Amino acid sequence: MNLFEEGLNFNFDVLVEWLITGGLKIVVILIAFAIIKPLGTKAIEAAINRMSQQRNIAEGRNKTLQKISVNLFSYTLLFILIMMLLSAVNIEIGPLLAGAGILGLAIGFGAQGLVSDIVTGFFLLIERQIEVDDYVTAGGYDGVVEEVGIRTTKIRSFDGTLNFVPNRNIVGVANHSRGNMRALVDIGIGYDENIDEALAVLQKVADQFAEDERFVEGPNVLGVQSLGSSDVVIRILGKTENMEQWAVERDMRKAMKEALDAADIEIPFPHQVFIQKES
Amino acid sequence: MNLFEEGLNFNFDVLVEWLITGGLKIVVILIAFAIIKPLGTKAIEAAINRMSQQRNIAEGRNKTLQKISVNLFSYTLLFILIMMLLSAVNIEIGPLLAGAGILGLAIGFGAQGLVSDIVTGFFLLIERQIEVDDYVTAGGYDGVVEEVGIRTTKIRSFDGTLNFVPNRNIVGVANHSRGNMRALVDIGIGYDENIDEALAVLQKVADQFAEDERFVEGPNVLGVQSLGSSDVVIRILGKTENMEQWAVERDMRKAMKEALDAADIEIPFPHQVFIQKES
Amino acid sequence: MNLFEEGLNFNFDVLVEWLITGGLKIVVILIAFAIIKPLGTKAIEAAINRMSQQRNIAEGRNKTLQKISVNLFSYTLLFILIMMLLSAVNIEIGPLLAGAGILGLAIGFGAQGLVSDIVTGFFLLIERQIEVDDYVTAGGYDGVVEEVGIRTTKIRSFDGTLNFVPNRNIVGVANHSRGNMRALVDIGIGYDENIDEALAVLQKVADQFAEDERFVEGPNVLGVQSLGSSDVVIRILGKTENMEQWAVERDMRKAMKEALDAADIEIPFPHQVFIQKES
Amino acid sequence: MNLFEEGLNFNFDVLVEWLITGGLKIVVILIAFAIIKPLGTKAIEAAINRMSQQRNIAEGRNKTLQKISVNLFSYTLLFILIMMLLSAVNIEIGPLLAGAGILGLAIGFGAQGLVSDIVTGFFLLIERQIEVDDYVTAGGYDGVVEEVGIRTTKIRSFDGTLNFVPNRNIVGVANHSRGNMRALVDIGIGYDENIDEALAVLQKVADQFAEDERFVEGPNVLGVQSLGSSDVVIRILGKTENMEQWAVERDMRKAMKEALDAADIEIPFPHQVFIQKES
Amino acid sequence: MNLFEEGLNFNFDVLVEWLITGGLKIVVILIAFAIIKPLGTKAIEAAINRMSQQRNIAEGRNKTLQKISVNLFSYTLLFILIMMLLSAVNIEIGPLLAGAGILGLAIGFGAQGLVSDIVTGFFLLIERQIEVDDYVTAGGYDGVVEEVGIRTTKIRSFDGTLNFVPNRNIVGVANHSRGNMRALVDIGIGYDENIDEALAVLQKVADQFAEDERFVEGPNVLGVQSLGSSDVVIRILGKTENMEQWAVERDMRKAMKEALDAADIEIPFPHQVFIQKES
Amino acid sequence: MNLFEEGLNFNFDVLVEWLITGGLKIVVILIAFAIIKPLGTKAIEAAINRMSQQRNIAEGRNKTLQKISVNLFSYTLLFILIMMLLSAVNIEIGPLLAGAGILGLAIGFGAQGLVSDIVTGFFLLIERQIEVDDYVTAGGYDGVVEEVGIRTTKIRSFDGTLNFVPNRNIVGVANHSRGNMRALVDIGIGYDENIDEALAVLQKVADQFAEDERFVEGPNVLGVQSLGSSDVVIRILGKTENMEQWAVERDMRKAMKEALDAADIEIPFPHQVFIQKES
Amino acid sequence: MNLFEEGLNFNFDVLVEWLITGGLKIVVILIAFAIIKPLGTKAIEAAINRMSQQRNIAEGRNKTLQKISVNLFSYTLLFILIMMLLSAVNIEIGPLLAGAGILGLAIGFGAQGLVSDIVTGFFLLIERQIEVDDYVTAGGYDGVVEEVGIRTTKIRSFDGTLNFVPNRNIVGVANHSRGNMRALVDIGIGYDENIDEALAVLQKVADQFAEDERFVEGPNVLGVQSLGSSDVVIRILGKTENMEQWAVERDMRKAMKEALDAADIEIPFPHQVFIQKES
Secondary structure, rough: HHHHHHHHHHHHHHHHHHHHHHHHHHHHHHHHHHHHHHHHHHHHHHHHOOOOHHOOOHEEEEEHHHHHHHHHHHHHHHHHHHHHHHHOOOOHHHHHHHHHHHHHHHHOOOOOHHHHHHHHHHHHHHOOOOOOOOEEOOOOEEEEEEOOOOOOEEEEEOOOEEEEEEEHHHEEEEEOOOOOEEEEEEEEOOOOOOOOOHHHHHHHHHHHHOOOOOOEEEEEEEEEEEEEHHHHHHEEEEEOOOOOHHHHHHHHHHHHHHHHHHOOOOOOOEEEEEEEOOO | OHHHHHHHHHHHHHHHHHHHHHHHHHHHHHHHHHHHHHHHHHHHHHHHHHHHHHOOHHHHHHHHHHHHHHHHHHHHHHHOOOOOOOOOOOOOOHHHHHHHHHHHHHHHHHHHHHHHHHHHHHHHHHHHOOOOOEEEOOHHHHHHHEEEEOOOOEEEEEOOOEEEEHHHHHHOOEOOOOOEEEEEEEEEEEOOOOOHHHHHHHHHHHHHOOOOOOOEEEEEEEEEEEEOOEEEEEEEEEEEEOOOOOHEEEEEEHHHHHHHHHHOOOOOOOOEEEEEEEO | OOOHHHHHHHHHHHHHHHHHHHHHHHHHHHHHHHHHHHHHHHHHHHHHHHHHHHOOOOHHHHHHHHHHHHHHHHHHHHHHHHHHHHHOOOOOOHHHHHHHHHHHHHHHHHHHHHHHHHHHHHHHHHHHOOOOOOOOEEOEEEEEEEOOOEEEEEEEEOOOOOOEHHHOOOEEEEEEOOEEEEEEEEEEEOOOOOOHHHHHHHHHHHHHHHHHOOOEEEEEEEEEEEEEEEEEEEEEEEOOOOOOHHHHHHHHHHHHHHHHHHHOOOOOOOOOEEEOOEE | HHHHHHHHHHHHHOOOOHHHHHHHHHHHHHHHHHHHHHHHHHHHHHHHHHHHHHHHHOHHHHHHHHHHHHHHHHHHHHHHHHHHHHHHOOOOOHHHHHHHHHHHHHHHHHHHHHHHHHHHHHHHHHHOOOOOHHHHHHEEEEEEEEEOOEEEEEEEEEOOOOOOOOOOOOOOOOEEEOOOEEEEEEEEEOOOOHHHHHHHHHHHHHHHHOOOOOOOEEEEEEEEEEEEOOEEEEEEEEEEEEOHHHHHHHHHHHHHHHHHHHHHOOOOOOEEEEEEEOO | HHHHHHHHHHHHHHHHHHHHHHHHHHHHHHHHHHHHHHHHHHHHHHHHHHHHHHOOOOOHHHHHHHHHHHHHHHHHHHHHHHHHHHHOOOOOHHHHHHHHHHHHHHHHHHHHHHHHHHHHHHHHHHOOOOOOOOOEOOOOOOEEEEEEEOOOOEEEOOOOOEEEEEEHHHHEEEOOOOOEEEEEEEEOOOOOOOOOHHHHHHHHHHHHHHHHOOEEEEEEEEEEEEEEOOOOOEEEEEEEEOOOHHHHHHHHHHHHHHHHOOOOOOOOOEEEEEEEEOO | OOHHHHHHHHHHHHHHHHHHHHHHHHHHHHHHHHHHHHHHHHHHHHHHHHHHHOOOEEEEEEEHHHHHHHHHHHHHHHHHHHHHHHHHHOOOOOOHHHHHHHHHHHHHHHOOOHHHHHHHHHHHOOOOOOOOEOOOOOOOEEEEEEOOOOEEEEEEOOOOEEEEEEHHHHOOOOEEEOOOHHHEEEEEEEEOOHHHHHHHHHHHHHHHHHHOOOEEEEEEEEEEEEEEEOOEEEEEEEEOOOOOOHHHHHHHHHHHHHHHHOOOOOOOOOOOEEEEEEE | HHHHHHHHHHHHHHHHHHHHHHHHHHHHHHHHHHHHHHHHHHHHHHHHHHHHHOOOOOOOHHHHHHHHHHHHHHHHHHHHHHHHHHHHHHOOHHHHHHHOOOOOHHHHHHHHHHHHHHHHHHHHHHHHOOOOEEEEEOOOOOEEEEOOOOOOEEEEEEOEEEEEHHHOOOOEEEEOOOEEEEEEEEEEEOOOOOOOHHHHHHHHHHHHHHHOOOOOOOEEEEEEEEEEOEEHHHHHHEEEEEOOHHHHHHHHHHHHHHHHHHHOOOOOOOEEEEEEEEO
């Protein structure tokens, strides 16, 4: 059939033209990408290197950040390259994009937690909020950090449990390993005791502890913290080396209890006044 | 009618041309897919295999991950293939896409929980946060893991209940089966007792337990943990083999109570001071 | 008017051409759908049948799942068919789609709960987390399951209330009807009692219960669970047939109380030490 | 000016052509709608009728559902009709749609609660979770249902308050008017009493109540529910007619208290052991 | 330059044609709007009037609703008109729409609360859930309604505070001013008292109150509500005029206390059994 | 090369034409904006002026609102102007818009809080819910308002703390400075006292206070508010000048305590009945 | 082949034309950007400088704000520039945009927290809600501010912990370092004491403290704050220098306790009335 032949002919012309234009475009695109890929990779690595030096970030962590960033960059570039090549050879990429779009939306909704993890993890590393062996309270867990990952942080609780905390749950970090800690002891004396005498006795104990090298700033008796229902509460406060606060508090409690006993000052049990009435 | 014939004619030409161009496109598309499908499948399987070896993941779990990933890849590819074929033969795929889009949006909103389950499940498996027979606290449940699925994790509670936890609810995992645990006993002695003596008695018991092979790090008496309203609380702490902590604590409580009894040191009941007043 | 006639003429040509091309397209579309509809239905039914057999799902439930899936498929197909027919005859379907889109968005936001219900319900059925007559805790309700629907689950509480729980609220299922349950009794003895003697007495009772066929794993006395403010708490633990745990616990409590009475071991009331002071 | 005239001329031709093509399209569209409108209405009414019969829904409620569904259908159809007519006469409907879209989005965000109300209300009616005069707990309110609307449910609390609950807040319904209820009485007897004797006395009372016609399943003494700090708690349980449980429980409490008094079995006050100590 | 002139010429032709076509379109659009505006306004007013009559809504509130609805309609129409005019004269409205879209999205996210307020306010007015001078509990506040606005509701608390509640926070309304209220008094009598006698005494008081005109349904003694730790609690219940319940309860409490005193039936203080033990 | 020259030539023509058409469009656009800008500004200022007068808003606040509104209007107009100019000269504004769109979306998500702040702040000002020096409870803070800003409200707490509350957190305002406040005193008398006598004594004190000018509505004794475990609680209630309620309550407590002492009516301590039992 | 050659020829023409038009556009675009970049930078810096001067913001913080703003501006400009250049040379930028869009959406969802942090941080700096060394309560943490960053604020708790608070969590700031603070002491005296006498004694102590220079507004005895179950509570209130409130309160508690002791006014222990009853 002539009609068919003509159609074929016309089609053939178009096909050839299509091949040539397409070919030229492909060459341009490939060259562009061949240039952009290594340049981008270099730029990213250099940027992270510079940042690491400024912020004093360890070599290993530096490498992790570089690897993640370059990976992300490569996959994005690859996706764009494929799209552009397909588009250059005039194949409808609408469907592909739409497919990716619907999938992307569905995943986007479900996986935003993952992105959140990574973004937060990134800043945990960069801002050095958490470091391995710090004693922290984060994401509802309390313990010593065993590993800070880009997605999950591992915290070893005091009782031995290993907690895996997705970084997105770390909304605020209380880091107990940054600087000196305060030791605080509250002791209640009887209402009948002489407050000045008790303060003197306790201050003497505090002065002894001031020489303890675990104390950075000698403990002091602050005064009457509250008038309780059965006792007058006196507060003693000091600054100690990090992680020594609990031991110091235990020692102070023992020493002060013994000092008050020696001075015959009562630490009272709960009191109650009874009024007898005939039924 | 001539007019009709002409219309038909014109239409026929277009139809033929349409068939030929369409046919060519279809062939190209099918070939492309025939190449991409097995390559993609291979790549995915290889990637998961490599990851499994690196992370020491069991064969069965490896197969599960491969199956899920390949399935996902196949369905996406199929969807895109159909879209491209329809588009190649010039049939309006707009409506199809729109239909899928609206449906997708509706489902996306409703089913993001499902995607969340799978994403979290994926990481639970990969990062080995949870393993079968671990004793964990996760998603508000507490017990021994019976199965870690891609959507749901089954936890057997202590009382025998089987809990099905959608993975998305597992926001943080407290894994109690990773390493030694701490045994902790608090014992209160009377305010009138000599603290040093009590510490000595308790330390002696602790030393006996230190030889118990369930202990990894012998229990020690730490000191005065708090000055309670009726007793002076002393804390004993040690490190035990995993899962032995409860039995050890039970034994220590019994031994220490008996030691204090023997040494005639009182574990006091709540105290109260009574002041009689005439009504 | 000539001008009018010409316009009409031109228009008529276009109309005829429009009718023919449209007609051809319509025929192609209808044939495609006539093929896809039964094939899709068959495929869905077969898939659900296969899944049901693998997972041991009852015939009735199988039918429900098939009906829902096929319905969903049919409505989606119908919607796409109408869209494509309208588009084939060149009528602007933009407005239709836009109308559906806005409506869809509004409904999507409001009805995501509904989709959530169905997705969750689907998995409740497939994964057999809940079955009729199971005793479960789910969505804040506690009771025996009367019906598991695709949207709502009916739970009969112990007090007779019938609870309708939308499936989306079932974030975790605690199923108390899967396997043996544990019976646990805590009994406090006086601080003055000999612990070893008490343990012996209680173990004897436990041994008697071990022969009770409701017990799967004979109850055992574990030891000193805690040193309470007035009593030494001893824990007894055993494994029972499902749903027998409450009756068994009641029987054990009675028997142990009577055994301790017989052995003259005190279950103490709260104790308090009184110190009289003159006002 | 010639130029002007030509422009006008050209324009006039276009106008005429525009009027004719537009006119034809309008006629087609109007005919289509004239057919779809009554058919759709009929279909919706029939569907709801059939559903109502299957589910035994009252006539009045049936009409309400029909009215709402048909209204929704009509407004959507009208909106689409206007859009298609405007588009047929070639007036840019983009702006209109955009206007509606922005408005729709804004309203969609704000009014999703409303859609949620209606969707939930629809299922409350269809699934008959709530009926007028049921005693329910829903959306945080507790009382007798006065009206179930498509948007709001009215619940009359026990104290006389009328509560308006938007349906979306009804996340789970506890319906206390579906079937028999359980009456449960816990009674504590002294630690010194003979448990077997007490069980016998209470069972005798229970047996008398078993003849009470308000009981569906005679009350039974279950056994020792717990060993309280001052009493041994015994549980009695029975099944009663709906809404009779409170009166029955009140009667049982009185009868059992009197029976225990008659049998000289003590219902103890809180006990405490006093240990006198010199200060 | 000739070239320039030609360009200008060509441009001029286009301009003229543009002016004429544009002019025609503008005229058509303006006429359409001139017809739609008053018709729409009338329709809205009529609809609200009809609704107001059916629902018995006060004149003032009717006017408020009309004003708000007509305003909303006018602004939307104006926006669409401007868009269509600009589009008719062929000026790119894409940017305008995009600008409005981005702004709209930003505002939409931020202002959805506002839309929510208005939607809820609308239904509060229409469904008459709240009226001025009602005593209600809504949005966490409790008091007498001073004003129901389209955005905010003003509630005067009992202590005199004026609370401004955004309508969106009113998720459920407990309206205490719709119908009779219940008066409820619980009175505890001693365990040693004769319950029947106490019931008789209390019923006599209740009978006297039954003649009080504040009571709609005479108070009745229901029976033993609970067996407390020190007393047997008896419940009396009645129905009163709205807002009289508190005064009535106060009067009943006084009368019943005096009646029990007169009949020598004890309202017991907390009881405790003391067991003396030598230390 | 001739080919090049021709291309250049063709291009030159297009360029010239492009410049001319573009120029004309630009002129039209600029004129339109030159007209709209001042008109819009005037209109906004007038609208806010009118609103301010109607609502009695202070001059300073009026100026703030005008400034914010005009700024917002100007920036939006500028954005649209730039878009339209670029579009008029045929430069692709798609990328620009897309860039702005992505940025806008990201910011929109993050900054919706900011928009929320401003929208709420706007209504706080307009509806005069909060004014400087009012004593309010809002956003979880309680104190005297120091400043109401468009983004943040400053509240000075009673203890001197200055609280910065983002307006979006102000979900409901409890304004304690709008009208008279209620003073309420609850006093418990002994169970053995004559209630009528006590009511008389307290009413006499209340009558004396009725003459205190701080009272707007004399305090009254309401009656028996509750039968407590050890006392009969009587309530006295009155209306006072704003902010005088606390001082008045303090004075009333002192006066009533002294009046009851004088009349020898007991304000009882907690009571308890002791039953001695031999161990 | 002639056909090929022709295709090539045609293609070559197009290529040349494409190069020329593209080149012209590129030049225009580059010039436009070369002008906009420095102008925009200058404008931003000037705006921030002016704002800083008006608000008295420190130089260092000023520089930080400038750097962040200029960076943001540069990256946005660069992104747009690349898009426009690609578009100018006619390369399909759809795919690029789509890629960026999907990525952007995913990141947008995950990273909105980050944007939120920056927006809030910006306002914390600008509105000077928080300054280094202020004592604040923010985001659930309580302590002295060590650093206010654009993303995180560091707060040092009283116990020495360093808390990292993402700015978005700072929903309200309670700044305790802005102005004088109130010192408040509540002291309970016995029911048998003469209230007037106690008020006089306490006022005398208060007057002595009024001369203490830490007091800005001398402490005053307000009166009877409440009638407790065992004591009459009297409140003393004063205004102190910032941060002196705790020390002052401690001193006042001690002085007042001693003054009441000296005046022989009792600070009572909890009271209870005992009624002995025979068992």
